[in-house]
Amino acid sequence: MVNSKDKAVFVCENISLPRKFYELVAKVLFTKFLVAKIFFVPALSLPLYLTGLQTGIVVECGFVCTQIAPFYEGFPLTRALKNVRASGAALTEKLRELLVEDNPDKKPSFFLQRLLDEIEAKYITVPTRRQIDEYMKDEATIQEMRAKVYEYHSSGKAVKISYLTRLLATTALFGDVDNDEPNIAYAFCQSLAQTDINCVRKVCRNVILSGGCAMLKGFVKRFRTEVVDFLTGRPEFERLRHLKDEIRVKSLNFFSSTLVWVGASASGSLIGVDRFMVTSATYTAAEGKLPLLMSDFLFEYEREKVQRPVSYTHLTLPTIYSV
Numbered sequence: 001m002v003n004s005k006d007k008a009v010f011v012c013e014n015i016s017l018p019r020k021f022y023e024l025v026a027k028v029l030f031t032k033f034l035v036a037k038i039f040f041v042p043a044l045s046l047p048l049y050l051t052g053l054q055t056g057i058v059v060e061c062g063f064v065c066t067q068i069a070p071f072y073e074g075f076p077l078t079r080a081l082k083n084v085r086a087s088g089a090a091l092t093e094k095l096r097e098l099l100v101e102d103n104p105d106k107k108p109s110f111f112l113q114r115l116l117d118e119i120e121a122k123y124i125t126v127p128t129r130r131q132i133d134e135y136m137k138d139e140a141t142i143q144e145m146r147a148k149v150y151e152y153h154s155s156g157k158a159v160k161i162s163y164l165t166r167l168l169a170t171t172a173l174f175g176d177v178d179n180d181e182p183n184i185a186y187a188f189c190q191s192l193a194q195t196d197i198n199c200v201r202k203v204c205r206n207v208i209l210s211g212g213c214a215m216l217k218g219f220v221k222r223f224r225t226e227v228v229d230f231l232t233g234r235p236e237f238e239r240l241r242h243l244k245d246e247i248r249v250k251s252l253n254f255f256s257s258t259l260v261w262v263g264a265s266a267s268g269s270l271i272g273v274d275r276f277m278v279t280s281a282t283y284t285a286a287e288g289k290l291p292l293l294m295s296d297f298l299f300e301y302e303r304e305k306v307q308r309p310v311s312y313t314h315l316t317l318p319t320i321y322s323v
Contacts, residue, residue: 036279
């Protein structure tokens with residue numbers, strides 16, 4: 001156990017959570033654990049520290065949703081933030097649905113989260129859309145893929161996994177946008193479309209794919225291919241077509257699922273990071289009120305209660321060059 005008294009705590013801020021949640025977190029940390037300082041830092045900004053740049057766009061493929069956030073010189077471009085329900089949870093539900101078809105003798109409740117996680121890690125790959133179209137061209141090919149079965153043994157029981165399941169499971173991440181299905185690549189293009197035209201080129205040259213889903217085999221290739229297809233083939237992105245050769249997906253020396261936490265560790269080592277922290281003294285003087293957080297600014301902006309600010313110092317990233 002670590003004595004929390006007089007320690008500094010980093011809170012990775014999820015922009016989807018309301019202000020009251022962080023006020024409660026601060027109250028518990030300051031009054032119960034007696035911490036000295038709290039640093040509320042937007043979780044989506046943390047993978048940027050691992051690239052050595054303050055400009056880029058982070059695609060955080062989480063379990064509940066995928067969040068897309070562009071940053072320019074450390075400032076979050078809140079107008080272009082995107083949430084899309086193409087996520088780990090959607091992939092899990094799609095995989096469970098397909099496995100029930102492969103195993104008619106088993107109920108959906110048999111496929112627990114732990115089992116589905118194991119199958120995703122060992123068997124599920126992300127094909128390109130062209131590969132899917134080729135395999136789904138006629139009924140004979142579909143039946144052939146359904147008949148080709150792998151067996152995975154868990155707790156003494158065999159689970160059948162057809163090639164069709166391996167092929168279609170990740171359509172939960174890259175759905176058909178013409179049928180209003182969520183698609184990570186399409187949401188990425190929407191974010192670029194809402195990014196200021198003067199900085200979008202620099203932003204798209206530093207793309208960071210974070211989260212567990214980004215670790216699936218073939219995910220990066222499918223993402224890049226789909227983005228280029230949308231930029232060149234969809235009329236709503238016509239003004240962005242010149243960016244099709246500018247997309248640069250960074251390859252980092254860490255697992256995609258750990259980028260936020262490794263980034264938090266890196267940010268804690270920066271010189272001058274103390275000035276971004278909320279101290280116990282300032283918290284008490286403010287009678288328990290926190291400064292403006294990125295999450296409640298986003299909620300207020302969406303509700304059109306405030307105008308977009310020119311600058312908020314405590315929303316920007318501490319400079320990376322002062323390590």
